[in-house]
Amino acid sequence: MRNSFMGKKERMKFELFKSIVFSKNGLSFSELLQKYDFTKSTLSRYINDLAKEVEESFDEKVHLVQNSQTGTYQIQTAESYSVGYLIDYIHLFYVEKSGIFFILDRLLRNHYTTIEAMALDLHMSSSSVYKQLRVLKEMLVPFGGKISFDQHSSPLIGNEIGIRLFSFYSYWSVFKSTEYGNNNYPESWWEVEEIEGYFDHTTSLSESQRAKLRFIQLITLKRVLWQKNYVEISEEFMSDIAYFDTKDAELLPLLKQRLTNELYKKERALLLYATRGLIYNLDSQETKKKIVQDYQQSSLEIAAYTTRLMAEVQQEFDIEYTEEGYIDFYFYLLILLIYIKHINIDISGYYKNGLSFHSMIDYDESNVEVFRKITRIIEQQVFYSKINKKSLKGVMSILSLTIYSGIYLSKKAGSMSICVIFNNNLILADGIKKVILDVYNKDRIKFTNDVLIADLVISDSYEAVNPQTEHFYFDEQLNPKQWGKMIDTINKIFYKTIF
Structure with missing residues (x-):
């Protein structure tokens, strides 16, 4: 994650913490050395610092300990915390410790006319504040924003939509659903x-x-009501996002009371479009269907772009859209194409794990070819020339992954054939079959008695199977772990059929 608001040391300790949290049995010193390529002295120093800072962050309810028997480092908690809670709070701790976000937060909360005045208020040296501001200036560049100390302007000036996006991604990447003071x-x-x-x-x-x-509401109200910064939206942009307003319900009456009708319409239109692009699953399938149908029945250029792109993807990859799959794909692709046409800012620096599916798929030659085909299709589209070169890499990544997801949504689920043979307890074979059907979709499992055509053979004895057939040797029916391993084996086969 490029825009992590952390210093280098804090970022490395955060990565160490995540690795240890995610490891089932902990990680040894040598494993950490191998993973991060530190010197022994550097890793020792980071681990010692991390142990103290974990206790400080969680009020001594969470500890980094070294197992006396195995020597591995593990996270020990006094209460039952989820992994997400642990990661988000230690992330917040390191962000606040580094100081970069602290400067941004104060800059947005207060108005300073000079760097010296800001430094005096924050009890920092002018040189320290200047150093942090220089980092923030670089982060603002892709968003078309600048830092201002002009007493007649707000602290952040420039592209208003870009500044609001920057503010949203900054606050969300730092706090997520942890508490943020509203004093x-x-x-x-x-x-x-x-x-x-x-x-x-x-x-x-x-x-x-x-x-x-x-965060979306707070940023909107702050920029509009306190700082008098209004979004500038062209008539074409307004037309392109009009159908996301699906109800006559009043929205943010504070804005309606204080703004002219024209300004309120622009703020409302942007808000209803942006929330769909920033927050997952706000709409029912019926609402998404209505939005999609409204665009399809319109004469808008953006609707034609979306329909054409989906048709070319369908033809290239020989897929059949289900009604639901088509609506979902169209809905998210439409949001993204509007973004590319009118906003076109590279936000990839705020993706913690990078814009890649490589971590969830076996990225082999066939996947490489899929992404090559996707890239070729995108480059042939009319809107491709409108993607700004500065934002090209990030925008292309998001668009490619959106199309890849759309292909997957429309891909027919594979099935597998399983042969179950149990000699020691005849009725248990049917019991195994029922467990499998209780766990998996019945349309995806086909039971066979022929070991030679099965994808998986489950048996308590040796069986002569084809080389490509998986054989799970099941001889401990009273061992719960054996049942878990059987499910893991089925999962691995399904994983291969999916990707």
Whole structure:
């Protein structure tokens, strides 16, 4: 993650923490050395620092310990914490420790007319503040933003949509659904019931979805009401996002009361489009279907782009869209193509694990060819020439992965044939079959009695099978681990059929 708001040391200790948290049995000193290519003295220093800082971050309820028997480093907790909780809070700890985000947060909360005034207020040296501001300036460049100390302007000036995106991704990447103090803002700005009520899934929003809504609302109200910064949206942009407004319900009355009708319409239109692009699953399938149909029935150029691209993907990869798969693919592709046409900012620096599916697929020659074909299709599209060269790499990555996902959504699920033979306990063979059908979709499992045509043979005895056939030797029916290993074997075969 390029824009992590961490210094180099903090980032390395954060990576060490994640590796140890995710390891089932802990990691040894030598394993960590091999993984991160540190010197022994550097790794020892980082581990010692990490042990102290983990305790500090979690008020001594979480510890980094070394197992006395195995020598491996493990995370020990006094309470039952999820992995996500541990990672998000230690991430927040290191971000606040590094100081870069601290400077940004204060810059957005307050207005300073000079660097010296800011340094005095923060009890820092001017040189330290200047150094951190230089990093922030570089982070703002892709978003078309600049830092200003002009008393007649807001702290961040430039491309208004870019500045709002930068603010959103900055705050979300740091806090996620952890707590963020609201002491500097009116309490009503944090109440999202009104904006929640507009969307279909208000009763089932998760903490992370609600946190994103809060940040979007807070940033919008702050930029508009306090700093008088309004979005500039062309008539064409307004037309391209018009069908995302699906209800007459009132939205952010604070804005409607204070803005002219024209300014309010622009803020509302952008908000309803942007929330769909930033927050997953706000709409029901029926609403998404209505939005897609409205675009398809329109004469908008962006709708034609989307339809044409989907048709070419379908032809190239010989896929059959289901109704639901088509709607979902069209909906997300449309959002992205509007973004490319009108906003076109590279946000890839805010993806923690990079814009890649390589970690979840066996990235072999066939996958390389798929992405080559996707790239060729994109380069042939009319809108390709409109992608700014500065944002090309990140935007292309997001678009390629969106298309890859659309192909996968429309891909027919594979099936596998399983032969079960149990000699020691005849009825157990049927019991194994029932367990498998209880776990997996019945359409994906085909049972056979012929070991020579099966993808997997499950047996308590040796069987002569084809070289390409998996054979799971099941001879401990009373051992729960044996059943788990059987499911793992089936999962691995399914994994290969999917990717």
